[in-house]
Amino acid sequence: MKIYFAAILALIMLRSEVYAQEQAPPQEVLQLNLRETLEFALENNVDAKNARLEILVSETTIKEETSIGLPQINGSYGFTYNPMVPVMFVPNEGPFADPNNPSDVIPLRFGVAYSSNLGVTVSQMIFDGSFFIGLRAAKTYKALTEYDRVKVENDVIENVKKAYFGVLVNAERIKLSESNLSRIDSLLQETTALYEAGFSEKIDVSRIKVQRNNTYSQYERSRTAYEISKQLLKVQMGLPEEYDIVITETLRELNPEDELNALLALEGQHRVEMDQLNTNIELTGLDLKNNTSQYMPTLDFNGSFTRSGAGDSFGTTFESINWFSSSMVGISLNIPIFDGLSKSARIQRNRLQLRQLENQKFYLDQNIDLEIFQAKQNLSNDLKVLKVQRESMDLAQEVYDMSKIKYNEGVGSNFEVVEADSDLIEAEINFLSALYDGLISKVDLEKALGIIHDGLDKPALPNK
Template sequence: MKTTIKQKSGVLAVLLAVFVVFTIHAQQVVELSLEESLRYALENNVDAKNAQLETLIAKATIKERRSEGLPQINGSVDLTYNAAIPVVFVPNEGPFADPSVELDVLPLRFGVPLSSAVAVQANQMIFDGSYFVGLQAAKTYKMLTEYDRLKTEVDVKEAVKKAYFSVLVNEQRRQLIDANLERIEMLLGETEALYEAGFVEKLDVSRVKVQRNNLKTELDKVIAATMISVELFKLQIGLPSNQEVYLTETLEDLNDRLEVEDLLIMDGSRRVEIDQLNTNLDLVKLDLKNNLVQYIPRLSAFATYQRNAASERLGDIMDANRWFTGAFIGGSLSIPIFDGLAKSARIQQNRVQIKQLENQSFFLDQSIEVEKFQAKANLKNSISALVVQQENMDLALEVFEMTKIKYQEGVGSNLEVVEADSALKEAETNYFSALYDALIAKVELEKALGIL
């Protein structure tokens, strides 16, 4: 009796622990539809966040480039201690002659131990062709980062949709295997009862057990595949791995035939890849323009205001009467003459790059049309295969049920039931493979049409 009480206490403790764990996990469950998953991914996916940050870098680049055309003002403060004042040599003759020195030159020190200077210098670019081209290039680069962000969002949406479908398909497959296992367990119980009554052989029981064990192995594989697909889904949308997720939509909700028919007759919209390529072409043209303006002279102006002082002792350097003013104003004109044909070589490179991008643009247009045609053909074939596999699964289920009834009534064999169950399992596997292929084909057509 004591052992029984201890066992009951242990079971109660385990149930309580399971309840606490379940309660904790239940508080962390995130429920997501497909649209909610896409919105969450665009805010939390690493690639999507980095693409958004890249646009901020592009905006800062424009500001940086614009600042080069504004006045550049710098200040400086110098304090110099001449530990050994440099010597200047002059001829030992004329007004500097010193009869006491036997050398033909006199070593003279011009300078004081301490000197200081405070200066402010301003530079202003007046004309530089590269500056204006650079401004255009910075703005064009910002446009490119925007298109890159859109392309990244398309890729993220594609990956999230495929991951979402993978979770749903694996979960549906698990439910069907559970149903199959339940049927086989019932069949095994009935077969064992018939064996004990002497109506069937031991071999019949073994056949059903083998089928039951195979289903359990298949169920373990599907459970593992479901767990993996869930983790991949959380990674794609940027959800922490310790968070539980529940998908609120089913395959039936997402398998809209009318939507598929609309996709098959749709022409689509402009693909972001075209904008990316065109923007890269604009950048190369701006680089060509920049290399051309390198032949034009550059003009700039400068101004300097400074105050200088000197003394024998450090304490006297700050006396106001020791400071004297100096100011300079001027301009600079830089004229390119010869650079060894470096600019000419860069210009030739730019023109070849433009030709390459123009060829890529033509090929991209053709590739997109082929991609649309191929995606529509794949979706049509996937839908047709799905219809066939749906019919096969229904027929296989009907055959299994009829075979089981015949076996129960004694007019069929146990082997027929096992074979019918195996055929049903194969039909279900083929159906879900076709369903997944159809969903993926739909996503790929949406991407090809530029509406993802």
């Protein structure tokens, strides 16, 4: 009965899994190489898209600053109803004296129940020193957003490349694990047959089974790491979840040693981080000029035209006879005299900020040189390690082949074969790790040299 119920449960679970697979929408598969992956990421990565949107935001800032120097025209309309018209009191004497009023004051109603007005005002800035500085600062801010976009794209390229190489390494690990499983399964089959024929001991079979279980665990870890690395790459690319990717390149195609050696000989190029810092220095300098210009007077033109009407009843309020016009034109000169030293404090702050930015510029210049030095040292070391690990893998393969031959001819032990197989697996894993480290160091050096965008469309930079 237990076997029967177990079989029924297994059948139900199998049918549920098949049904779930049938209900799940099929994934669309994209076959991509490294260049296509990077181009897709630059177009669809969230940070890259936001950087492009920020440029559009800066353009609206320029329009906003420009509008300050254009005429400002506003219209107005008002309607007022006074349920109780205000009363003013005057002495009950002189021309206002009322002999019939026993009080010493006389209430006089000044105003009507209904009033309305319609007007338009115009103002035009004639002179304001901060206007032109603000306009220039807005354009400089747009240039900064252009540099920010380039920096974001460089970061996207760096992250996508590293994630891309992670997928390739894990795919290679899966292939090696499958090859190792096939090899160990063949050895296990042979040893089992020898044991059943009485030419081998049970411990020999058990030893190979342990090795087989370890290899299978490594295979499952590689599969899990492969799926995780693919998801990470999709996130970096901005690829929707319903898509799957298949990489059409191999690690060795992306890691030619002559290209890596040529990269070590390159000198550093201009880095966009320096452009960002220089633009921030320029913006702070413009802010200093703007605060200094606040000491200068401003001159504005003002004008207005108003039509006003009133009536003691609602109907008479809008009669043309009760409407009158008024207008005004003039200029206003605003001369700053004393503001509690707030402008002086802002100017001192700007000067201190400029000193901070100059210090950052000096540090950045030194830090870039250090990044290049470290990246070259790391890549050079990784190339040496890669060469050693390749040699170790070849030697481990040779040792395994010799041990297998000796074992088949009866002059070697099963333990030697298992140990040689374990050494071969370790050498293969170390080789792939060294290969991956070399690719990561290559990306770090490309970033340090300022050439990580090479091979792709060059971003448009603002004219300086």
